[in-house]
Amino acid sequence: xxxxxxxxxxKVTEKGKDVELRCDPISGHTALYWYRQSxxxxxxFLIYFQGNSAPDKSGLPSDRFSxxxxxxxxxxxxxxxxxxxxxxxxxxxxxxxxxxxxxxxQHFGDGTRLSIL
Amino acid sequence: AQTxxxxxxxxxxxxxxxxxxSCTYDTSESNYYLFWYKQPPSRQMILVIRQEAYKxxxxxxxxxxxxxxxxxxxFSLKISDSQLGDTAMYFCAFxxxxxxxxxxxxxxxxxxxxxxx
Numbered sequence: 001x002x003x004x005x006x007x008x009x010x011k012v013t014e015k016g017k018d019v020e021l022r023c024d025p026i027s028g029h030t031a032l033y034w035y036r037q038s039x040x041x042x043x044x045f046l047i048y049f050q051g052n053s054a055p056d057k058s059g060l061p062s063d064r065f066s067x068x069x070x071x072x073x074x075x076x077x078x079x080x081x082x083x084x085x086x087x088x089x090x091x092x093x094x095x096x097x098x099x100x101x102x103x104x105x106q107h108f109g110d111g112t113r114l115s116i117l
Numbered sequence: 118a119q120t121x122x123x124x125x126x127x128x129x130x131x132x133x134x135x136x137x138x139s140c141t142y143d144t145s146e147s148n149y150y151l152f153w154y155k156q157p158p159s160r161q162m163i164l165v166i167r168q169e170a171y172k173x174x175x176x177x178x179x180x181x182x183x184x185x186x187x188x189x190x191x192f193s194l195k196i197s198d199s200q201l202g203d204t205a206m207y208f209c210a211f212x213x214x215x216x217x218x219x220x221x222x223x224x225x226x227x228x229x230x231x232x233x234x
Contacts, residue, residue, distance in 0.1 A: 031220060042208065043227035056221070089160065095220060104153050106210075106222060108162035 002026065006109035015084060021077040021112045025094030031040050032075050033106060034067055035091045043091065052055065055104050079114075087116045119144045121211050123225035128198045131233050137184075138194045140209030146170075150212040151185065151192045156227075157205040165207070168192065169204045199232045206230075 005024040013019055025032050034046040045059035049069040060066070064082075069075040079086055093106035120143045123172055130136035142151070153165040168176045168185050175183050180200075184193045209225040 033222065043224040044133075045220075045222070048221065050220075061185075091162065093162070104220070105167055105212075106162075107163045107164075108154075111160050113160075 004092055004094050004107050004109035006090075006112050008112060009110060010115075011115045012115045012117065013082060015082060017082055018078065018080045019082055019114065021079075021090050021092075021114070022092075023075045023077070023092030023109060025075070025092070027073075028109055029094035029096055029107070030072065031095040031106075032069055033093045033095070034075070034077050035093070036061075037089045037091055037111070041090070046077070046090075052089065082114075082116045084116045087114055089113050119146075119211055119213065119223045121209055121223050121225040123209055123228050124205075125228045126226070127229045129229075129233055130196075132199055132201060134199055135195060135197045136199055136230065138196075138207050138209075138230065140192045140194070140210045140225055141189040142192065142209075142223075144190070144211065144213065146213045148214075151183075152210040152212065153181070153183070153192075154192045154208045154210060154224075155203075155205045156208065157202075162208070166194065176188075196230075200208050201232050201234060204230060204232045 007022045030051045031048040035043040043108040047067045062082045067077045091110040091111045093108045094108045096104040149170045151168045155163045155165045166176050166178045166181050172213045180197045182195045206227045206229050208227045211223045214220050
């Protein structure tokens with residue numbers, strides 16, 4: 001079956017521009033996560049959507065970052081007025097996450113490599 | 118807050134040998150899940166192995182096994198008969214369930230493993 005799909009796979013843009021990154025989770029997965037991975041670094045949590053609940057935005061680094069999840073499926077991560085330090089790979093993951101007894105792991109997309117010139 | 122620590126930024130192993138990657142975590146939760154993910158140069162995050170905290174038996178998946186020490190909060194990954202395709206970044210992850218927030222994941226900073234021919 002189809003996995004998590006992210007687009008674009010690569011994005012190069014000028015400093016100050018806005019960018020939108022898209023994530024299509026696995027069908028039926030209620031949980032969706034965005035992470036940022038800087039060169040040679042671990043995963044930095046950004047935001048988490050779970051069903052119809054209010055998202056956990058605690059990881060967003062600034063108010064230039066926002067994310068939406070429409071219809072409980074596709075998600076877009078928007079970065080406004082991009083800065084060079086925003087350059088990173090942005091990873092999306094989805095999970096079934098039915099309940100507390102569910103050990104469902106995350107399934108990751110291939111990520112979007114964002115380069116700010 | 119939950120923290121996951123991988124104290125070995127880089128490791129190398131000869132092909133066909135065995136290597137152990139360490140991971141420790143800090144939590145006050147009694148029920149949680151632990152995962153090891155592999156990220157090869159292709160960037161795709163791949164689940165390697167998972168462990169439920171309530172299970173005493175260590176998980177195994179072919180050449181991959183874990184040494185789970187709940188009291189010590191340690192979750193190391195052993196790779197036997199290392200293969201060139203095992204060259205990747207390995208991330209340890211902790212997952213807990215929170216009422217209202219669903220399943221939350223916390224990742225270590227990763228260990229870069231190189232298998233030497």
